[in-house]
Amino acid sequence: MCLYYGQDVCTYAEAQGKCKSRNSTLAIINTEEKFRILDPMDHVWIGLDDIANEGTYRWADGSILDLQSNLRYTIFQAGEPNAAYENEDCVCNRCFHDFDKLYDDKCGETYKYLCEKAFR
Numbered sequence: 261m262c263l264y265y266g267q268d269v270c271t272y273a274e275a276q277g278k279c280k281s282r283n284s285t286l287a288i289i290n291t292e293e294k295f296r297i298l299d300p301m302d303h304v305w306i307g308l309d310d311i312a313n314e315g316t317y318r319w320a321d322g323s324i325l326d327l328q329s330n331l332r333y334t335i336f337q338a339g340e341p342n343a344a345y346e347n348e349d350c351v352c353n354r355c356f357h358d359f360d361k362l363y364d365d366k367c368g369e370t371y372k373y374l375c376e377k378a379f380r
Contacts (some may be wrong), residue, residue: 261376261377261378261379262284262377262379263287263297263375263376263377264279264284264374264375264376265288265301265304265359265372265374266279266304266346266372266373266374266375267307267372268276268279268372269303269307269343269370269371269372269380270289270371270373271345271368271369271370272305272309272367272369273322273356273365273367275305275371275373276307276320277306278354278373278375279327279373279375279376280355282297282375282376282377283377284376284377285307285320285321285375285377286305286306286307286308286320286373286374286375286376287306287307287309287374287375287376288306288307288308288319288320288321288355289306289307289322290319290323290325290331291331291361292331292334292335294378295330295334295335296352297372298353298359299353301353301357301364301372301374302353302354302355302372303352303353303354303371304313304353304354304355304371304372304373304374305339305350305352305371305372305373305374306351306352306362306374307316307319307350308320308325308350308351309319309350309351309367310341310343310349310354310364311350311367314343314349315343320376321378325342334363335361335362336361337356337359337360337361337363338364339362340359340361340362340363340364341362341364342363342364343346343364345366347367347368348364348365348366349364349366349367349368350364350365350367351363351364351365352365352371354355355369357370
């Protein structure tokens with residue numbers, strides 16, 4: 261796995277495109293170990309959203325996050341994801357001043373991004 265930390269700010273869709281141009285996807289933070297890498301990065305899009313189906317969070321590789329899993333409680337801010345506001349479909353890290361984990365936000369907000377390229 262190789263990671264690229266894009267420090268220019270962009271929307272979720274723009275971040276997806278920038279990762280794609282690097283032959284990668286937005287990062288899939290599906291383990292506690294990967295979350296520790298992401299942890300110190302503020303205002304960062306990752307590859308998790310519920311754009312296709314509200315409440316079903318899919319990673320950039322198409323796999324589904326089990327919202328009942330221990331991982332959800334490890335990587336998400338308490339009470340998140342919650343779709344508190346309309347169109348909170350994309351997930352970012354530390355994107356709110358009091359939060360130190362992942363939460364869902366509007367995809368049109370602009371943040372930095374983390375790309376991941378898997379090597380086979």
